[in-house]
Amino acid sequence: AMADLDIRAGDxxxxxxxxxxxxxxNANDADTCEKLGDVQFKRRLYEDAAASxxxxxxxxxxxxxxxxxxxxxxxxxGKTKEADALYxxxxxxxxxxxxxxxxxxxxxxxxxxxxxxxxxxxxxLPLLRAKQRKELYLEILLNLADAQxxxxxxxxxxxxxxLSARHALRLLSDKYAALxxxxxxxxxxxxxxxxxxxxxxxxxx
Numbered sequence: 001a002m003a004d005l006d007i008r009a010g011d012x013x014x015x016x017x018x019x020x021x022x023x024x025x026n027a028n029d030a031d032t033c034e035k036l037g038d039v040q041f042k043r044r045l046y047e048d049a050a051a052s053x054x055x056x057x058x059x060x061x062x063x064x065x066x067x068x069x070x071x072x073x074x075x076x077x078g079k080t081k082e083a084d085a086l087y088x089x090x091x092x093x094x095x096x097x098x099x100x101x102x103x104x105x106x107x108x109x110x111x112x113x114x115x116x117x118x119x120x121x122x123x124x125l126p127l128l129r130a131k132q133r134k135e136l137y138l139e140i141l142l143n144l145a146d147a148q149x150x151x152x153x154x155x156x157x158x159x160x161x162x163l164s165a166r167h168a169l170r171l172l173s174d175k176y177a178a179l180x181x182x183x184x185x186x187x188x189x190x191x192x193x194x195x196x197x198x199x200x201x202x203x204x205x
Contacts, residue, residue, distance in 0.1 A: 030059040046073045064094035104140040145176045173202035
């Protein structure tokens, strides 16, 4: 209660102190660990926040929202592999499909920034074999394929289109052939439409 008053008053240091004191009395309070992480995040103490969120997630392993917060801090501090492991766990295990989609997109954005989307593709493509939540995984994989294809598509639209762009798109066509087929057969018209658009770029490269 004292920490809440501190937060409302804008005294984040006092809030952090009160929350730390509370955890000294009961270290297994997941809610307090998460709240401490929230205060540390606001103070831009991202490594400390990640540790607090991780503790909360260890206590309550079904709280994938706190896992997402932890992964966010890990991404900010450049710990992409650790963040990826959490994002992948959220994508495959969280019952909240909106959160799973958000985690997947965050992973795609991180890898696009680092230029390592091929690594993420190797990690995410097995989702295509999943029997449940098929539409969610198709959408995630289409987002990933789009992220990989777009730079090469833009390069092809230039006057002096490099041959490397055409070659890269042909390789992506092979990599995502099964995804495109399954997506074209989807009962979700938005997924099939996206697959058709993607296939036109890849097949005609």
